[in-house]
Amino acid sequence: MSMIETIVDIPAEHQANIFGQFDVFMKKIERTLHVTMIFREGELKIIGGPDTVQRAKSVLDTLLQLSLRGNAIAEQNVDYALSLAFEEKDKALLEIDRDVICRTINGRPVKPKTLGQKQYIDAIRKKMIVFGVGPAGTGKTYLAMAMAIQAFKNNEVGRIILTRPAIEAGEKLGFLPGDLQSKIDPYLRPLYDALYQIMGPESFLHNSEKGLIEVAPLAYMRGRTLDNAYIILDEAQNTTPAQMKMFLTRIGFGSKVIVTGDQTQKDLPGGQASGLDVAMKVLRRVEDIAMIQLTNQDVVRHPLVQKIVKAYEEYENKGEKPGKRPGVRRGYDSQH
Numbered sequence: 001m002s003m004i005e006t007i008v009d010i011p012a013e014h015q016a017n018i019f020g021q022f023d024v025f026m027k028k029i030e031r032t033l034h035v036t037m038i039f040r041e042g043e044l045k046i047i048g049g050p051d052t053v054q055r056a057k058s059v060l061d062t063l064l065q066l067s068l069r070g071n072a073i074a075e076q077n078v079d080y081a082l083s084l085a086f087e088e089k090d091k092a093l094l095e096i097d098r099d100v101i102c103r104t105i106n107g108r109p110v111k112p113k114t115l116g117q118k119q120y121i122d123a124i125r126k127k128m129i130v131f132g133v134g135p136a137g138t139g140k141t142y143l144a145m146a147m148a149i150q151a152f153k154n155n156e157v158g159r160i161i162l163t164r165p166a167i168e169a170g171e172k173l174g175f176l177p178g179d180l181q182s183k184i185d186p187y188l189r190p191l192y193d194a195l196y197q198i199m200g201p202e203s204f205l206h207n208s209e210k211g212l213i214e215v216a217p218l219a220y221m222r223g224r225t226l227d228n229a230y231i232i233l234d235e236a237q238n239t240t241p242a243q244m245k246m247f248l249t250r251i252g253f254g255s256k257v258i259v260t261g262d263q264t265q266k267d268l269p270g271g272q273a274s275g276l277d278v279a280m281k282v283l284r285r286v287e288d289i290a291m292i293q294l295t296n297q298d299v300v301r302h303p304l305v306q307k308i309v310k311a312y313e314e315y316e317n318k319g320e321k322p323g324k325r326p327g328v329r330r331g332y333d334s335q336h
Contacts, residue, residue: 005047008060012042014067018060025063025078029056032082055085062093069097076300080114083297089115101143102150105200110146116298117143123290129248129257131236131280134294135309140260141234145194147258148230152212157230157254159212162191164234165243166217188215191234218243227252236261236276238268244275264312 010018019026019039026037035048035056046056059081063073071077077093084092096118100109112118117139123130124147132140148160192215195204207213218239233239233247236259251257261276268274283289296309 002050003047004050004053005045006053006057008044008046008057008064009042010039010044010060010064014064015039017067017073018063020073020075020078025073025075028075028078029059029082033059033085058090059085062090065094066097071097076113080297084115101146102153102198104198105196105203110143110198112143113139113300114298116292116294117300120292120294121147123292124256124258127288127290128255129251129283129289130259131276131283131289131291132258132260132294133263133276133280133292134298135262135264135296135313137299137305137309138294139298139300140262140294141190141232142194144232144234144258144260145191146198148232149195149198151230151256152207157256158228159214159230161226161229161231162188162195162213162215162234163218163221163232163247164188164191165236165238166219188217191215191232218247221247221250224250225252226250226255228254229256231255231257233257233259234261236279237263237266237274239275240268241273241275241278244279248279264316 020028026039029035030037033048033052033056035046035052037056038045038047044060046053046060048056059078062081062084063077066077067073081093084090092115096112096115098111099118099121100111101121102110104110112121116134120130120132120140121143124144132144134140145162148157148162151157152160192204195213195215199207204213208215218233229252231251236244238261239247248257259276259279263274263277266274280291284291296313299305299309
């Protein structure tokens with residue numbers, strides 16, 4: 001196979017960001033695309049086959065554009081740029097990067113980082129009810145929170161309501177001390193964390209005291225009609241079909257609903273159907289409801305999380321269930 005070489009000019013102020021600490025990003029691109037990269041006197045020479053050199057150049061051009069826009073390049077950016085280069089969707093990452101939803105209290109922009117996340121955000125903008133389903137680390141809840149807070153700030157809705165079922169994650173915690181609020185707070189902590197990061201504690205507490213932002217367990221939703229509100233149901237895989245129906249029928253005029261969940265991490269008692277699974281079957285053809293399926297490709301936490309999610313998917317696709325031993329009969333299969 002013929003070898004070619006090309007030169008990429010990387011400005012000095014962006015080299016550390018694009019190359020990574022100890023050139024770790026450059027080494028990953030070399031290993032993945034089977035090219036050789038030599039950096040000398042401000043110029044990066046790429047040597048390899050015509051296709052691989054073109055892909056490497058495309059990845060570097062994308063990373064440079066992200067760096068020029070003020071992004072701190074992370075391993076997830078490099079991995080995703082590489083995967084898009086193989087699919088010949090080189091410019092997609094730059095289009096995604098333009099979509100800034102809002103900024104955190106520290107000024108950091110909140111935006112989608114993958115095509116799946118962009119599809120999720122676009123669906124939230126267009127549809128009244130959106131189901132965002134996918135593995136841990138795909139940004140389902142965080143992006144939904146960002147969209148809700150931005151809509152609240154723009155006066156598109158009058159309040160934000162965040163809820164999730166209060167179910168232990170596979171372990172019995174016994175009787176918790178304190179009043180009712182302190183008993184349910186541990187279950188709602190992930191929602192508080194996202195609110196504090198995007199809004200700041202003072203703004204959250206101010207709006208919470210006025211009743212404009214409400215964080216409550218799902219059981220509190222019964223009997224209410226929720227008008228002019230942004231409503232997020234998190235951990236929906238742990239709802240029962242009756243709870244899910246109850247929740248979805250609370251929706252009033254001027255409201256938007258986002259339902260998030262991970263169908264592989266159910267904590268329901270054995271044999272109990274998931275309200276999320278049932279709803280996605282029953283409502284899949286209902287107009288103005290979108291169902292977005294995120295995958296391990298959309299994981300934006302530490303790269304190891306993506307590998308863990310993928311390993312579990314492969315394991316479960318073989319027909320095995322974690323915690324189930326061959327030759328041992330059990331009353332039910334573990335679902336988490």
